[in-house]
Amino acid sequence: MGVRGLQTYIRKNRNKEKFLSDYTLRDTKLIIDGSNLVYFLYQFFEIPFKFGGDYDHFARECGDFFSSLKRLRVEPIVIFDGADDPTNIKFKTHLDRLEKQSRKVEMIFQQTRRTLDIGDTFILPVLAELTFRNVLVKLGIVHACCLFEADSEIAFLANKFRCPVLSADSDFCVFALEVGCVHPADLLPLPEHLLDYLPTKIYNCRVLMEEMNMVDDDVILPVFATLVGNDYFDSSNIKFKSPTKNSSCELSGGVHYTLDWLKKAGFRSGTEAFKKLTEQLSDETQKSLFVKSVKSYFNIYCTPDQHDAVDLSEEVLETVLSRCSIKVDLPKWFILGLIRCDINSKFLLNIAINKRYLFKSQIEDHRNPPSFACSKGIRRVIYEILVGQNPKKEQRKIKEYHRVKTNVSNVNPLKKLPHFPKLPHITDIGILNKHSRKTLLFAIFGDMVEILPEEMDETSSIIILMLSLWQRNSKASVDQLKAFVISIFTMQICTADDPNEIEILSVREATVIGTFEKFSTNMKIHFIERMDLNENIVNVLHKNAQFQSIYKEMQVLNQLLLKPVYLPNPERFLQSTLVCKVFLFLTRDNGKPEEVFCKKTSRLFVLFEYWLELIEQLCERCERHICPVASTVASATVTRNVNAHKEKIKVSINNAA
Known part of the structure; x- marks a missing residue:
């Protein structure tokens, strides 16, 4: 989800010593935010991407990284995001990111026509996550995929096993993690001659709580993160009053300003801050988003997903399936395949449940049709298998978004093939x-x-x-x-x-x-x-x-x-x-x-x-x-x-x- 500017604030030179403490990594489980680490590793190792992706190079670097963790007797458990939240709360954010990536690709091509020096612009190649998962399979590393967003599940697992999280996502600076969160930048590059332990840095949320004079208050950080702004809630142009002052102010000054305001506001607890700030929101939509954002952080609970299924045993998976609340007729083998990462959950579950998919631009020329148009017929077969037998006509159409949020196509499933007259459900x-x-x-x-x-x-x-x-x-x-x-x-x-x-x-x-x-x-x-x-x-x-x-x-x-x-x-x-x-x-x-x-x-x-x-x-x-x-x-x-x-x-x- 991401709290705007929080990682930058924590990792500023003058704040590092305050927020990050020494930590020795060895002899522990490590819960890894897989979707985040794919992006970080590809960029960190400076693997060529401007021609579309060098997956052999990426696989070697990933293999070396996990082999190093094994030498430290660290047991990684990698968890991936699944489909988009079907409540559509973050759909606008997803569309904004779609457009942002499209603009980055256009910038790359404008520069490519003159020179191949494209500066800091980065696009994750489209097959990078598949390559990353193949490395996990080859090395026998435990991994699983959530049906939807993984943050809460990752936090739950970290507290269950009393071990750190590895992620660059600022949301893990807000979750009440017992051990804390290690940023990949504090782990890499690994020493050439690795010992049986690795000194690194770790962040624990209690330090940030102390900044607001509220130690062991699991609610104040979610309130703070929501006020700063995230994928759920945008606080710009909203005025809040503190209990000690009659005047209202807009919290649009970023992390430092919001921290300072909360310290001076005079709230006795995070719960009081949550209640009083919620009451000030007259717009019901804003109020609902504010509440959902705050609760998404401090409710680290066992949702109907796979935290208990990281051992992937049949008995545990059956329990997970019994808790699943997906309101679509999907067979057991399909859900198990999603959780085990045998099936591309992000694409297939978005089609089956959300009836849409957002195609982010690859390294492609925007003067031509989108690159994914080349494979439209294959997708139409997939759409027929997933939704083609839905009795409601509108539920059989799939919306395909690309490049900008207004570019959307309604694609019908392909009912039959020349040598396969009736496609199966x-x-x-x-x-x-x-x-x-x-x-x-x-x-x-x-x-x-x-x-x-x-x-x-x-x-x-x-x-x-x-x-x-x-x-x-x-x-x-x-x-x-x-x-x-x-x-x-x-x-x-x-x-x-x-x-x-x-x-x-x-x-x-x-x-x-x-x-x-x-x-x-x-x-x-x-x-x-x-x-x-x-x-x-x-x-x-x-x-x-x-x-x-x-x-x-x-x-x-x-x-x-x-x-x-x-x-x-x-x-x-x-x-x-x-x-x-x-x-x-x-x-x-x-x-x-x-x-x-x-x-x-x-x-x-x-x-x-x-x-x-x-x-x-x-x-x-x-x-x-x-x-x-x-x-x-x-x-x-x-x-x-x-x-x-x-x-x-x-x-x-x-x-x-």
Whole structure:
């Protein structure tokens, strides 16, 4: 939620010694605000973001961070935010943030056209949180997702386990935390030679209470935070009277002014301040928001969410489910998947409950349609599964917001697909077998699937189909497509320790015979250790954002269908800086793909050409408008050409060195 200016005030040089005390981090649980830490870590480690996100770099830094905590015998429990509050109290704030990010992206592109030095402007790449969660899974770190906002749950867990919170969110300076809150900036950078303990700083709310001469008063800080201003309540232009003075004053002077006013106001307790200030609000809406804001801080209680479910045992999860008060017909496996982070809760729960989603701008060119328009057809299938059977017509429409608060589209679910005439409801997914769920996933590509070779593995097939949709819907050039395919091959090979770790089977088979080490070395020479990015590549950045939208929503649909197909994670699949480097190599430097693949007769180069020609054939069948569901009209000529091409490729691969 955030108290305006509070972290800055606490962390000012003259206030640090007063508000922050020494703390030794070791042998403890640590409740981590996951949604906040993703943002902080990506920015702190200065991981490139201006081309769309370098997820392999981010995954390495996150892995090192959590490995260091393990050496300190710290047991992290990571909790994420879920969907937006369905009461809509903070909806205006969410829209304001949508516009703010849009303005930041426009600023980046204005500067990018002149120079790639974009100053302090930062945009969190769209797949960063998914990458972060993958690291947690790989390292076996306990994590869970709230159904809605996580602050109260995080505070509850910290007090339950008598351990600190790790977050940069100023709300945790207000909650009555028994141990306190550690800011990530006081934890990082970690020492190069880490001992078995880490000296750091911790904040405890009692110090701020003492500033107002009200020790152990759990209500005064929530009142103070609300008066300063947060996502619930805006105190500007509202005049309050103190018990000791007849005159009224506006509390628009920030943290220091509000602290000083409360100290001099003469309230005997936080409860008295809460009661008397509430009575002064004549506007019922303002009064309601004031009360809700204050209570949101001092009511740290067991809401129907997952504080008790961090061990993720079936018995405890059943208890959590019995407390859930969601007024939508959602199956048990779906709610469990949300809590366990197996399913993208922010997107799917916002659709199922709030019937809307706010698409924050990626690094994309605002002179073009939004990047997420490229994947609209995939979302329409998701919408049908979640809300398509709602008897009320208006409840079947999903509002999509983008760039500015007035940009909103009403999107109807897609009722059927050419090869799947009746889409299932969310309550039916759990009873479908894996083959049916896989058939549905591929059905969104229509007749394009018929072109794919039967012997091709599912992961290669789905990636090729995504690239085909992307090229058709984004109008990407051949060089841009080549850059993506080379980058995907590179990420698969260069992030693997040996060929058996390559996840895309066709790529693994093409590298297993003596080419693995040679290709890895060659790629590092070409792209990882050189090339200065100082050119206008705006069009490539927008195309990259479009592909990431398709990839993200295919991941969401795959999760919703209980993962019938394996899709590589972002850290093994996408590196946006590399895509741009390869594109410049092909265009500015007149580079040849065979230079990357060592020689024209290498199996990898043959596979590369195979993918390109197959995508070209698939695009001929792809529907010719924004909706990515493929055309139902088949072309006999195309089919004959593809069959001939399949035979040609088989011979080429078999003969390749």
